[in-house]
Amino acid sequence: MxxxxxxxxxxxxxxxxxxxxxxxxxxxxxxxxxxxxxxxxxxxxxxxxxxxxxxxxxxxxxxAKPNNRTPSIEHYCEQLLSEAELIETTIGDYRFSxxxxxxxxxxxxxxxxxxxxxxxxxxxxxxxxxxxxxxxxxxxxxxxxxxxxxxxxxxxxxxxxxxxxxxxxxxxxxxxxxxxxxxxxxxxxxxxxxxxxxxxxxxxxxxxxxxxxxxxxxxxxxxxxxxxxxxxxxxxxPTHIKALLSGKFTTTAYTRAYTGRLARGLNNDFMMRYPDAPQAFPEMHYVTQPLRKKAAELDRADLLAMWTGQNxxxxxxxxxxxxxxxxxxxxxxx
Ligand SMILES: Cc1cc2nc3c(=O)[nH]c(=O)nc-3n(C[C@H](O)[C@H](O)[C@H](O)COP(=O)(O)O)c2cc1C
The missing domain is CATH 3.20.20.70 (Aldolase class I)
Known part of the structure; x- marks a missing residue:
């Protein structure tokens, strides 16, 4: 037991x-x-x-069922593309799986x-x-x-x-x-x-x-x-581990910015930039995938999704x- x-x-x-x-x-x-x-x-x-x-x-x-691509999702994808271009990558396809x-x-x-x-x-x-x-x-x-x-x-x-x-x-x-x-x-x-x-x-x-x-x-x-x-x-x-131990992050928050579904992570700049990110899971997971991958390669805790509990x-x-x-x-x- x-x-x-x-x-x-x-x-x-x-x-x-x-x-x-x-x-x-x-x-x-x-x-x-x-x-x-x-x-x-x-x-x-x-x-x-x-x-x-x-x-x-x-x-x-x-x-669950696929989510339709609404104008607010379209707008968010455009914002994400700009984010991705800043670190010389792109965004993934909006797709259901x-x-x-x-x-x-x-x-x-x-x-x-x-x-x-x-x-x-x-x-x-x-x-x-x-x-x-x-x-x-x-x-x-x-x-x-x-x-x-x-x-x-x-x-x-x-x-x-x-x-x-x-x-x-x-x-x-x-x-x-x-x-x-x-x-x-x-x-x-x-x-x-x-x-x-x-x-x-x-x-x-x-x-x-x-x-x-x-x-x-x-x-x-x-x-x-x-x-x-x-x-x-x-x-x-390793970027997540450093962020957990560095003392630079003191709070966690709920966000839909990475996957289109509410999740709690270390409260970084990316999450704070998109407090009203639309709901569309798992489609948005695939859209942000290349961005998250590149953020990890670049050791960018300000961009990476770092799921973490409050305590x-x-x-x-x-x-x-x-x-x-x-x-x-x-x-x-x-
Ligand atoms: C990095 C990370 C990834 C997680 N992935 C999953 C998952 O794949 N499936 C799931 O049911 N829960 C997942 N959870 C949630 C955990 O099952 C659990 O509810 C949570 O970790 C408990 O809170 P704590 O992190 O404060 O201990 C994840 C949690 C974290 C921190």
Whole structure:
């Protein structure tokens, strides 16, 4: 039984080495399937198993419908093109992708992945039935009581409650829903009271006291993302690591500027320039892709997307196995 979970982190942060290191300390490590090709995802699953980790999770992005190209999207793309030209690159095509949804679901079944979590939307009932038949434990990321109830009604095994403090994309089923600024512990208590299935808590948890607080609120495990960003096993971009540790960034904020979906990151100049960036995920992810790639090459923290949770100032730089041990000790879990 694990009480500490390493969050799936798409964008290269959640490597097989990180998930393995967390598993070695008795935690649950996740791989992130988001944006990856089937081949790459399969390779990562095989690498993790080759390291000796049999119990792990994989997170899938559940696709929605394509977004029409509106005049405000058109205008934003023009602004992005000017940004890109300043660093001698271009922007990507405005295109929809379902992130190879059906092939990824089939891969989870073929590979008998022990735990599969879903983010952004609910899968269909048929997907849950197939996963259950394959003996896979299913988890749904939720941001409200209503979403947790919908997940339970669908037959999902467990919910991961994501609070407003969390780094990365907000997992609300409808991205236009107003943000509920309720702190994580309060939200966890409400969800625990509203559903019968087990609850995991995520968002801003950086130490044993944070873990203890959500366990006391009724969660069975705490899921941490930002806390693992500076572990040597993580694949976090060096510009992002420097920005986390330099003291130059003191706040995080929500933005749609990079992907067209609300996400929390270090509050840099780029995010501040486009506070009203339009909603269009995943299309805008593909539009900004070359810009983000070039920003990383140029070590430009003012331009790079650096997903980070609110409490990042408490980040620790240490091997992930050691970090999980320290967290367990602090939370009186040893
Ligand atoms: C860099 C980064 C990437 C993330 N990518 C994903 C992802 O691919 N899928 C997902 O469900 N959550 C993703 N998240 C959100 C985490 O699952 C989790 O909700 C969050 O990390 C918890 O907040 P914390 O970062 O303050 O610990 C990401 C978070 C970060 C920081």
């Amino acid at each position: 694990y009480e500490i979970i390493q969050a799936p982190m798409a964008g290269g942060n959640a490597t097989p080495a990180l998930a393995h290191a967390v598993g070695e300390a008795g935690g649950l490590g996740y791989l992130a399937a988001g944006y990856k090709t089937i081949e790459r995802l399969k390779e990562e699953i095989h690498s993790l198993r080759a390291l000796g980790t049999d119990y792990f999770g994989v997170n899938l992005f559940v696709p 379902d992130d190879s949804w059906h092939a990824k679901v089939q891969l989870m079944i073929d590979e008998q992945v022990p735990v599969v979590s879903f983010t952004f939307h609910l899968p269909t009932a048929d997907v849950i039935t197939r996963m259950k038949k394959a003996g896979i434990k299913t988890v749904q990321t939720v941001t409200s009581i209503d979403e947790a109830r919908q997940a339970e009604a669908l037959g999902i095994d467990e919910v991961c409650v994501q609070g407003v403090e969390a780094g990365g994309h907000r997992a609300a089923f409808d991205d236009s829903d107003p943000v509920d600024a309720k702190p994580l512990v309060a939200l966890v208590k409400e969800v625990v009271a509203a559903v019968q299935i087990p609850v995991v808590a995520a968002g801003g948890i950086m130490d044993g006291a944070g873990i203890r607080a959500v366990l006391d609120a009724g969660a069975h495990a705490a899921q941490l993302g930002t806390a693992f960003l500076c572990c040597p096993e993580s694949g976090t971009n 990042f100032s408490a980040i620790r730089v240490m091997p992930a196995t050691e970090l999980v041990h320290v967290l367990k000790k602090e939370a009186n879990l040893l």
